[in-house]
Amino acid sequence: MNKEVIVEKINYFLVDEFEVEEEEIAPQANLKETLELDSLDFVDLVVAIEANFGVKLVGEDFLKVITLQDFYDLIEKKIG
Amino acid sequence: MEEKKAPTKYALVTGGSRGIGSAVCVQLAKDTKYHILINYNSNEAAAQKTLKEVESVGGAGEIIQFDVVNAAEVISKLDAWHVEHKDAIIEVIVNNAGITKDGLFMWMKPEDWTNVINTSLNGFFNVTNHLIQKMLVNRYGRIINMVSVSGLKGTPGQTNYSAAKGAVIAATKALAQEVAKRNITVNAVAPGFIRTDMTGDLDEKELKKLIPANRFGEAEEVAHIVSFLASEKSSYITGEVININGGIYS
Numbered sequence: 122m123n124k125e126v127i128v129e130k131i132n133y134f135l136v137d138e139f140e141v142e143e144e145e146i147a148p149q150a151n152l153k154e155t156l157e158l159d160s161l162d163f164v165d166l167v168v169a170i171e172a173n174f175g176v177k178l179v180g181e182d183f184l185k186v187i188t189l190q191d192f193y194d195l196i197e198k199k200i201g
Numbered sequence: 202m203e204e205k206k207a208p209t210k211y212a213l214v215t216g217g218s219r220g221i222g223s224a225v226c227v228q229l230a231k232d233t234k235y236h237i238l239i240n241y242n243s244n245e246a247a248a249q250k251t252l253k254e255v256e257s258v259g260g261a262g263e264i265i266q267f268d269v270v271n272a273a274e275v276i277s278k279l280d281a282w283h284v285e286h287k288d289a290i291i292e293v294i295v296n297n298a299g300i301t302k303d304g305l306f307m308w309m310k311p312e313d314w315t316n317v318i319n320t321s322l323n324g325f326f327n328v329t330n331h332l333i334q335k336m337l338v339n340r341y342g343r344i345i346n347m348v349s350v351s352g353l354k355g356t357p358g359q360t361n362y363s364a365a366k367g368a369v370i371a372a373t374k375a376l377a378q379e380v381a382k383r384n385i386t387v388n389a390v391a392p393g394f395i396r397t398d399m400t401g402d403l404d405e406k407e408l409k410k411l412i413p414a415n416r417f418g419e420a421e422e423v424a425h426i427v428s429f430l431a432s433e434k435s436s437y438i439t440g441e442v443i444n445i446n447g448g449i450y451s
Contacts, residue, residue, distance in 0.1 A: 159382075164337045168338050
């Protein structure tokens with residue numbers, strides 16, 4: 122799966138399932154703030170990623186994720 | 202478009218084959234629509250007997266073997282169960298599995314300390330930790346931890362059991378605050394002297410003099426409060442320890 126497809130898929134479920142406004146989505150946007158996530162909400166993100174990409178994220182995976190770009194990179198790396 | 206099938210809702214009771222656990226299974230079957238998932242470790246015959254009782258009161262359920270102490274086994278058995286039950290949701294967890302290895306602290310063997318802690322405290326962790334993600338996603342759940350008067354006041358001869366149950370009480374309060382926002386309640390039930398196999402060796406005649414109610418409790422009496430906490434009616438109660446002990450301590 123190439124990077125463009127990954128980004129497209131993530132952006133799609135952010136809008137569709139997390140009710141993020143399309144214009145808010147930008148690589149440098151802060152993931153937590155953009156999605157208005159509290160710590161428990163990460164479980165929804167984990168589930169969405171598993172459903173869309175078949176990989177399971179754990180808490181430590183998010184330690185270095187600040188921006189949406191970091192998030193795209195993390196998923197790309199996880200998919201390998 | 203094909204209508205999505207409503208999930209079958211389950212209540213898992215660890216150590217559900219005997220004593221209070223068995224009474225809880227039957228009471229949940231009487232009071233709720235939950236299918237009862239009866240966990241047992243070694244006594245399959247007792248688990249089957251509980252299942253028959255569940256069915257005899259009009260409930261449905263099944264038995265599942267795993268040792269709550271063994272984290273890998275808990276995960277593999279519950280995962281396999283979920284694969285077989287794609288439309289099932291475990292909405293209620295009753296962490297009831299527990300053992301006692303009583304003795305004076307000065308003579309207590311390390312394994313008697315560890316085994317008791319492993320079953321009550323680590324058993325709570327192994328089962329609840331594995332299932333809570335699904336509860337969080339589902340945005341609803343009831344977690345009920347069976348503790349003991351020993352975990353509140355301490356009981357001589359039960360330093361290990363008191364420590365294990367006290368730790369579960371603290372975990373109950375912490376977890377309750379973590380997950381409350383998602384409509385998941387976490388409570389503990391602390392029985393005193395209840396007439397079961399576990400208290401079978403105790404001198405009831407002597408001990409009941411210490412109990413204001415002047416008798417041991419029945420497992421069914423404990424099961425009623427568990428059933429209430431497992432229901433939607435208890436939605437604003439969380440992080441609590443409910444004593445049920447005939448007035449011996451509160």
